[in-house]
Amino acid sequence: MLKGRKPTSPGVRQVIKVKNSELSKKRPTKSLVVSHFRRHGRSKASGRITTRHKGGGHKKLYRMIDFKRDKLDVPAKVAALEYDPYRNAFICLLNYRDGEKRYIIAPHDLKVGDEIISGENVEIKVGNRLPLKNIPVGLPVHDVELYPGSGGMIVRSAGSSAQALAIEAGYAQLKMPSGEVRLIKDNCFATVGQVSNPEFSSQVIGKAGRSRWLGRRPHVRxxxxxxxxxxxxxxxxxxxxxxxxxxxxxxxxxxxxxxxxxxxxxxxxxxxxxxx
CATH class of the missing domain: 4.10.950.10 (Ribosomal protein L2, domain 3)
Structure with a gap:
């Protein structure tokens, strides 16, 4: 849900943000974050700028995301939905029955307290992860593997989803968010549902300072x-x-x-x- 700001100053007059009241306000789980050295668009070898308009920005910790979800047939409970400064989708914290905790990309409409599972023949519901050959044709999926066992590599950004058009001869015909139709091995895993935060692209930054907080430097024409x-x-x-x-x-x-x-x-x- 989008919300505007009361125009108390020129800087907030145009701002439109995603209302994220369901997100946790607690600090991220300490065992699942790591400090990430930022290069500000510069080459690791030469130190020269290779990507312009990067630099500055607020300090942030990298959340280690479980893209493989290789803990098969072990149910997990959604403990919290959280903001991730390194991606435009939200993430959720899973508490597995054996006590382990992991972060995954949060699917849209997943709520705190829901139980999800990853496996070969699990129930078809939002958040569950299973091979493409076991997912009904036409159902939206995300966090799709390109190769068996590689972990989710495509369809991971906010609001995106892919669709299986057909499954035959060991391959699934997957329609990407870009409109491209591509063959992927049908034993590759994918998560059922759409990625969270679908209204991300409708946000209005509203002022130059907020771009600087995000690490974006001025772009001169x-x-x-x-x-x-x-x-x-x-x-x-x-x-x-x-x-x-x-x-x-x-x-x-x-x-x-x-x-x-x-x-x-x-x-x-x-x-x-x-x-x-």
Whole structure:
């Protein structure tokens, strides 16, 4: 659910945030967090900036997420729903019957006190994890393995879900959030349901300072620079970019519509329909 702020200052007038009253206000479980060295967009080897517009931001601890959920046929109770500063989806804390605790990506509509389980032939309900071949066609799934035993690698961002269109010849035809249809081995595990926080993309940051809290530095337009600094720079007043092949990066490469996937990539045969 989205909520606005009372316009007590220009900085909060435009803010729209996700109302997350169901999230726990307690500190994260100490055994499941680790300090994570942030590189601020710089290379580990050379120390040079390799990703621009990163740096600063609030201190944060990395929550270790269980993407494999390889504790099969052991029920777990949802102890808390929590915020994770390293991802846009919420996470939930599971208490297993044998006493172990783990974090997983929280599915949408999962509540504190619910019991979920991972296994080959478990019940089909939100939060349960089982192989694609045992999930009914058309049901939304997330946190999908690309290879058996790899752990969830795709469909993990807020509000996303994939859909099995068919299961045949040892493969499941999975329709991704992007619209791409791809073949995945039917013994790969997936979690039933949609990822939590589906309204994340409707938020409005509202002020520059909040972007800085998130570790995002200012992004200067190329057209506001000099010709020596950017291909779009220079000109009197608001000049067009004046390039026949379209917008360019600061290094002169084409910026939009360029395909970056290798033409002879081995997994191309698994893609039945490209994204649109």
């Amino acid at each position: 190329g057209s506001a620079m000099n010709p020596v600094d950017h291909p779009h720079g220079g000109g009197e007043g608001r000049a067009p970019i004046g390039l026949r092949k379209g917008p360019k990066t600061p290094w002169g490469k084409q910026a939009r519509g360029v395909k970056t996937r290798r033409r002879r990539k081995q997994t191309n045969r698994l893609i039945l329909q490209r994204r649109k």
